[in-house]
Amino acid sequence: MLDFLGDLRRTHTCGALRASDAGQTAVLMGWVNRRRDFGNLVFIDVRDRTGITQIVCDKESNPALHAKAGELRNEYVIATVGKVKLREPNTINKNIPTGEVELIAEELRILNEAKQPPFLPSDTVLPNEELRLQYRYIDLRRDAMQRNIELRHKVAIAIRDYLSAQGFFEIETPFMTRSTPEGARDYLVPSRVQPGSFYALPQSPQLFKQILMISGFDRYFQIVRCFRDEDLRADRQPEFTQIDLEMSYPQPERVWEVVEGFLTAGFKAGGYEIKPPFPRMDYDEAIRLYGIDKPDLRLPAFTPVRDCFAPENLETLGVHPGLPVIAIRTPKVGELSRKERDEIKTMFHTKGGAKLFEDFKRLEKSFPDATAKVREKAGAAAADLIVLVTGSTQSGELKSPGVRKVSPQELAIYASAGLLRVALAQKYSGRHGCFQPGDFRFLWVTNFPMFEYDETEQRWNAAHHPFTSPHEQDMDKLESDPAAVRALAYDVVLNGTELGSGSIRIHRQDIQRKIFHALGLTEAEAKSRFGFFLEALEYGTPPHGGIALGLDRIVMILAGADSLREVIPFPKTARAVDLMVDAPTPVSEAQLKELGIQVSKN
């Protein structure tokens, strides 16, 4: 038999009571976390998001209440009125903050019962993720999830407060907007009023925030949902939250100062002190040292070791004469078995003609002098794992790197090595111990190239986006040497994760036109895609720039989680499915007809 709440009013949360409250009457409400039944004496742990308090039901002093306590099962929702009592010294529970007291129940109301859940919030081993997502409301009751969501809240509030104090306005922008063919795939929303036409959910509020600068808002921010219909990863969800901001009259450094400021505030809210300014690194340097544009600084950089080998050694090994030889050092890995060495091969995703030497021991037998030099140059201790990555003699004729410092074949080697470096670091994290909680290595990666060449489409693409400003000194190379043009674009990176990306934008119509031209867009094409924006640029646009950071990723790292799903209340699976509500689903013929949509069947 269930009871009504009536006018019973909660006086304390389940984590609140302390020794100093002894003697008070308290009213607690929450879930039955566990029941320990001794026959004539029953203990009930009642739980809410703040903690757990022990309720005592004694048959001798209150037989009716004791009988009712016997009906309780896990996850029933109850209310209890009782006296807060100091526990006997030998019965104090030091494991919980409320462990010095207990509530002697005088009244017990069963507010709701619960079916036996597929798993319990108090379980120590996690069920598989499919089940957690299907029964997300139970999963979210778990202490760890409650903490993550609370952390997320605190970080977001701290960042809001900081930006507001710095004069940024939080301004909302539309979710139903216009599809722009560049970039990620759009999620589309059909229009009923205009059959055959579609809105798109924003991949980011990019053009709106630039228009807000044109509108004179000077400093804008928004903690905003973005949508991208691309394949998922542990750190990628189809809808995710960005801390988006834009400001007028900035140099890149002005944007960086703001980001360093709000990250300091956000991390402080998460319980960590970080010290800006963050180090800075050129994109080209990041590629040469780490093989990736989001270096994890917690582990050693590459060591170039071509000069350690005699030319005839390299020839014997089938190493290309013009390409770098780089050593990847992973600390303290120790002896590897034959099987473990073979696994390195499968971890190596070769790009272009990149070539791997995973068995350094064997190289040491054949080339003792050269390998000793490699060890020395890489600063390797005896237990450190060394693998070499280079270009094979089949890499073909070297393409000129042009003005850029890294040729395509070199890039292939660096990129392959960069992925292997990260994979090795993850696999042997238990051995090298370089991934410590609370160790936050921030980095600004700067001076990205303006354009990337798309081999399949035989044209230049914007590396960041087409509204990114080139370096003032590189304007003259837009036509003559697009590859050499540096963008005023920057990424903020934390422990090998890209937290955010931004740039100084183009504010001049003449330069914007040049960029579109370099991207192979005709005047007419540019006008049809971005006409409203190009027109806005003509009415007095101030210089402006900004950035957007992934809130989910920030909280994930702060929480020490390996997946965004741990910090998003209702996330989607790798196939972009919500297992709790079972979305997406087909819709009725009537709905489709109203929207003027036909679904092709095949």
Place this chain on the structure above:
RNA sequence: GGGGACGUAGUUCAGUUGGUUAGAACGCUGCCCUGUCACGGCAGAGGCCGCGGGUUCGAGUCCCGUCGUCCCCGCCA
């Protein structure tokens, strides 16, 4: 689009070279227990071995397909 891992009681897992009736722990149900807090004790219920084919005298185990979850590559201006 490609590669890899996994799928066995409600849950987490074990299950040998294919061989009797598929096990354990936790949870669940009942009984006992007045100081536990991952309580304890006794008894019990609970299985489409993801699904569909195939090989075999015989399949949880081998093969093919399929579905689902996870990780990675491509993709993510």
